[in-house]
Amino acid sequence: xxxxxxxxxxxxxxxxxDLFRIAAIVDALLLLAAAALAVFHAPADTVQGVxxxxxxxxxxxxxxxxxxxxxxxxxxxxxxxNESPAADRLARVAAEVGLLFTTVMLxxxxxxxxxxxGTYWVWWDPRLVSTLVLWxxxxxxxxxxxxxxxxxxxxxxxAVVGIVGFIDVxxxxxxxxxxxxxxxxxxxxxxxxxxxEMLLTLGVSMLAVLLLAAVLVGYRYRVEVLKxxxxxxxxR
Amino acid sequence: xxxxxxxxxxxxxxxxxxxxxxETLPALGQFVVLALLIANFGFDVETGGAKVAPGVLWxxxxxxxxxxxxxxxxxxxxxxxxxxxLLTPASRSAIFAGKALAxxxxxxxxxxxxxxxxxxxFNTPVFSxxLAxxxxxxTIGMAGLGCLFAALAAQTRARDLLLPVLALPLWVxxxxxxxxxxxxxxxxGGSLNGALALLLDFDxxxxxxxxxxxxxxxxx
Numbered sequence: 527x528x529x530x531x532x533x534x535x536x537x538x539x540x541x542x543x544d545l546f547r548i549a550a551i552v553d554a555l556l557l558l559a560a561a562a563l564a565v566f567h568a569p570a571d572t573v574q575g576v577x578x579x580x581x582x583x584x585x586x587x588x589x590x591x592x593x594x595x596x597x598x599x600x601x602x603x604x605x606x607x608n609e610s611p612a613a614d615r616l617a618r619v620a621a622e623v624g625l626l627f628t629t630v631m632l633x634x635x636x637x638x639x640x641x642x643x644g645t646y647w648v649w650w651d652p653r654l655v656s657t658l659v660l661w662x663x664x665x666x667x668x669x670x671x672x673x674x675x676x677x678x679x680x681x682x683x684x685a686v687v688g689i690v691g692f693i694d695v696x697x698x699x700x701x702x703x704x705x706x707x708x709x710x711x712x713x714x715x716x717x718x719x720x721x722x723e724m725l726l727t728l729g730v731s732m733l734a735v736l737l738l739a740a741v742l743v744g745y746r747y748r749v750e751v752l753k754x755x756x757x758x759x760x761x762r
Numbered sequence: 763x764x765x766x767x768x769x770x771x772x773x774x775x776x777x778x779x780x781x782x783x784x785e786t787l788p789a790l791g792q793f794v795v796l797a798l799l800i801a802n803f804g805f806d807v808e809t810g811g812a813k814v815a816p817g818v819l820w821x822x823x824x825x826x827x828x829x830x831x832x833x834x835x836x837x838x839x840x841x842x843x844x845x846x847x848l849l850t851p852a853s854r855s856a857i858f859a860g861k862a863l864a865x866x867x868x869x870x871x872x873x874x875x876x877x878x879x880x881x882x883x884f885n886t887p888v889f890s891x892x893l894a895x896x897x898x899x900x901t902i903g904m905a906g907l908g909c910l911f912a913a914l915a916a917q918t919r920a921r922d923l924l925l926p927v928l929a930l931p932l933w934v935x936x937x938x939x940x941x942x943x944x945x946x947x948x949x950x951g952g953s954l955n956g957a958l959a960l961l962l963d964f965d966x967x968x969x970x971x972x973x974x975x976x977x978x979x980x981x982x
Contacts, residue, residue, distance in 0.1 A: 606978055655934075662931035669927055673918045683914050686975045687928060690910070693971060694932045697964065701938040704960065 546748075550741050556734035560727070568727040580638040582727055586735035587630040588657075594624030594739060595664065599692045602685030611754065614681040617688060619746035621667050623739050628661045652702035659698045663691035676757070765859070768852045772860025773867070776834065780868060786833045790826050790872040797822040798876075798883050807884065815884040816944045819876065820937060823897065824904075824930065826872050831908035832925050834865045835916035844916075848980055858913065858976035862969075865912075866905035873897050886948050896943035896954070899961035900936045906965070906972035907932050914979045935964055 564582040571578035601617025604610055635654070636646040648654060667687045674680040720728065780786055801807075801818040838844040847857060877897070881888035908929045915924035943957035 655938075659931045659934050662927075666924075666927045666931065669924065670914070670918075673920050673924055674914075675918070679917065682978050682981065683918070686910070686914065686978055690907070690932065690971060690975055693967075694935070697935045697967075698938070701935040701960070704956075705938050705942055 546741070546744055549737065549744070553734060553737040553741050556730065556737060560731040560734040563727040563730055568724050569721065574642055577638060577641050580634050582731040583735075584631060584634040584638060585728065586732045587627045587634065589732065590735050590739040591624050591627035591631055591660075593736065594620045594627060594743070595660070595688075595692060597743070598624060598664070598667070598688045602688040605681050605685050606689075609678065609681070611681075614685075615747060615750045615754070616743075617684065618671060619743050619750055621664050621671075621684075621688065622746060623742045625661065625664045625668065626742070627735075627739060628657065628664065632657055632661060650702075650706045652699045652706065655702045656695050656699035660691075660695050663687070663694065667691065765853060765856045768856035769860035769863060772847075772857050773863040776861055776864035777867065779837075780864070785837075786830060786868055787871055790830060790868070791875045793826055793829060794822055794872060794876045795879055797825070798879055802883055815880060815886045816941065816948050816950070818884065819880055819886075819944055819948075820941050822876055823869075823873065823900075824933060824937065826876070827869050827901070827904055827908055827933075828926050828929060830869045830872065831865050831905065831912045831929070832915070832922065833868075834861050834909055835912045836921065839916045844980075854977045854980045855973040858909065858980060859969075859973050861913075862905045862909040862972070865909050866901050869901050869905065870898060873901070890947055892947035892954050893944060895958055896940055896947055896961065899958060899965060900940035900943075903961070903965040903968045904929075904933050904936050906969040910972040910975055910979060913976065917979075936961070939964065 560582065564579050568579065568582070570576050597620035598617045601613045601620065604613035605617065635657070639648070640646050667684055670684050670687050671680050674683045798818065801814070801821070805814045805818070807814070835844070838847070848854065877886075877890075877893065878888050880886050887893065908925075911928040911932075912925055915921040915928070918924060939957050939960045942952070943954055943961065946952045946954045946957065
């Protein structure tokens with residue numbers, strides 16, 4: 527075995543490594559700012575009180591998760607098209623980050639539902655059920671990656687799961703809304719227009735969480751590049 | 763050879779293998795009766811038998827489906843007979859469609875045992891056209907998705923682990939709408955036509971998607 531560790535320590539030019547570091551530091555500051563804004567600046571909701579502030583974590587996490595799964599879909603399609611290892615790596619790391627933010631979305635949503643709806647979980651809400659199924663599908667996606675033979679097979683199989691899963695989730699959403707229309711409807715609060723303090727807080731949180739997702743994808747991608755190189759070196 | 767002729771030939775081959783070996787169907791029939799036995803003692807059937815029957819039916823169908831669909835590709839792998847099949851110039855999607863069709867028919871045969879057994883143990887109607895329509899429509903789409911993931915899982919190690927984890931979440935639309943249709947067919951309120959039409963839509967969508975995706979799964 528050759529001494530691989532010393533030959534390929536870094537995969538990035540110093541300028542790009544600096545860019546990653548700066549993005550991570552900026553994002554840490556943004557996350558602190560978002561937390562401070564949510565606690566001190568945004569007013570408490572007139573109906574829900576302080577609990578409503580989970581909103582500033584919940585909604586950005588949902589957007590970040592959907593964005594990450596869109597990347598998984600795109601990466602999978604590109605990989606089936608031209609077998610680019612970079613597309614496969616990107617899909618792989620985006621699935622992990624998407625699953626992380628889906629978990630945040632589910633947990634924060636449940637904690638929010640408890641005081642407002644009186645229960646952690648309801649089955650009549652299409653968003654809850656489709657998010658749970660979303661989580662299960664991409665957990666399966668990561669299991670396929672683990673179990674299939676690494677390389678071409680894992681890439682293809684995972685791409686198929688990522689694409690079919692992406693089609694399935696809106697259909698789950700639709701079937702639960704259809705199912706709900708034949709069940710007694712349950713009152714839900716309709717959000718009114720947000721005051722400017724809330725909008726600012728939401729905007730900063732959104733930026734902070736989305737940048738966090740991007741930074742995580744970037745760092746995980748670098749690790750995967752190193753892993754793939756190491757595997758190639760060991761094969762040689 | 764045209765798509766349909768290849769699919770029919772593959773389906774005929776699979777069904778003939780099943781009829782000669784008589785492996786999967788007897789096992790599935792026993793599985794169904796055992797599932798009902800467990801359900802009978804797990805639920806409080808004395809007071810709520812009619813209420814739990816649709817749920818018992820769905821649990822049994824989904825898990826029997828996992829067994830049936832898992833077998834279609836696992837048996838090919840055990841005998842290393844999938845590669846020669848794929849070496850023929852026939853389209854991968856047609857081969858896949860034929861295998862899914864055979865697997866769907868095996869599950870339908872299992873349901874032919876399940877429905878009377880449910881009627882016997884849970885006092886549900888045995889000859890119900892509504893129930894049959896709901897079950898067959900759900901089975902078609904579930905077979906499309908189930909066989910896609912069975913083909914995928916059979917080519918990996920730990921294949922028995924992978925199939926339920928992949929297939930069950932993707933079957934949720936069928937469970938939601940088909941579950942409702944079965945509740946109506948077994949005496950619940952509501953209209954059946956909407957549910958059956960939706961099931962048919964899901965069938966068309968997922969059979970097409972699975973056949974297209976099969977090209978990439980049946981590749982190596």
